[in-house]
Amino acid sequence: xxxxxxxxxxLSVQEGDNSIINCAYSNSASDYFIWYKQExxxxxxxxxxxxSNMDKRQGQRVTVLLNKTVKHLSLQIAATQPGDSAxxxxxxxxxxxxxxxxxxxxxxxxxxx
Amino acid sequence: EPEVTQTPSHQVTQxxxxxxxxxxPISNHLYFYWYRQILGQKVEFLVSFYNNEISEKSxxxxxxxxxxxxxxxxxxxxIRSTKLEDSAMYFCASSxxxxxxxFFGQGTRLTVV
Numbered sequence: 001x002x003x004x005x006x007x008x009x010x011l012s013v014q015e016g017d018n019s020i021i022n023c024a025y026s027n028s029a030s031d032y033f034i035w036y037k038q039e040x041x042x043x044x045x046x047x048x049x050x051x052s053n054m055d056k057r058q059g060q061r062v063t064v065l066l067n068k069t070v071k072h073l074s075l076q077i078a079a080t081q082p083g084d085s086a087x088x089x090x091x092x093x094x095x096x097x098x099x100x101x102x103x104x105x106x107x108x109x110x111x112x113x
Numbered sequence: 114e115p116e117v118t119q120t121p122s123h124q125v126t127q128x129x130x131x132x133x134x135x136x137x138p139i140s141n142h143l144y145f146y147w148y149r150q151i152l153g154q155k156v157e158f159l160v161s162f163y164n165n166e167i168s169e170k171s172x173x174x175x176x177x178x179x180x181x182x183x184x185x186x187x188x189x190x191x192i193r194s195t196k197l198e199d200s201a202m203y204f205c206a207s208s209x210x211x212x213x214x215x216f217f218g219q220g221t222r223l224t225v226v
Contacts, residue, residue: 032212043117043204043217044156051212089156093212099161099169100146101215106155 012110019077021107023090026071030092034101035064035075037086044089047075077109085111115139117218119205125224126195134190134221136205145188146206146215147180149173156204162188195225 013019025033031052036044050057050064050073057064063076073090087108091101118137126132138145147159161168162180179191188207192199202222206215 034214036217043206043219046214046216049214091156099144099163099211100158100171101148101156102158103148103156 009105010108010110012112013080015080015082015111015113017080019075019080019084019109019111021075021077021088021090021109023073023075023104024071025073025090025092025104027092027102028068028071032093033064033066033073034091035062035073036089036091036103037084038089038106039086047088080109080111082111082113085109115216117205117207117216119203119218119221121221122219123222123224125226128197128225129194132192132195132223134192134203134205134223136188136190136218137186138188138205138207139216140186142207142209142216144168144208144210144215145180145182146208147190148204148206148217149201150204150220151201159190159203192223195223197225199223200225 034049035047087106145162160170202220208215
């Protein structure tokens, strides 16, 4: 079936450095992508989204890049802070559906002082 | 800030019993969802609901599951006869429209014993 997956299960960065979390997707028909942050014991929290007619979108300290040619999505976090430590999921709208999201497996980001 | 609220936060039930998980979506949202997350795994789509009917459901959402919007504010997930493998975090989410950010609740941890 279609797959949304993450390249690395864990990422450790020093406070103040930039973080890059990557995601590969296989459904070329997907046209909407979201990054979520999930802290322990909490629900996914929306970070940023991007539609397939864009290749870059910026938010506060975060940037999402979309490369449709290689079906790759990345989340860049600038000046990473301890509060950024969490599991990050990419998600795509499901194949042939606008209603639901297909989540990747998650990358655990650990920010060390 | 508006948020999706879920009750209870933790539910323990015996195998074979019925459970109802409750959610109050954000008030002006029109699309409602249930997802589940087995411990340590990715978030999985169960069902979406719009205009008082199911829009889409996954293969996980079999005849044991049902959803209902009994009034203008609540959205419930019922599991008719729980199995051990139903143990998971269940997240409710809502969105304003299709392919717009979905806001998640804090989840209900269901433990089937």
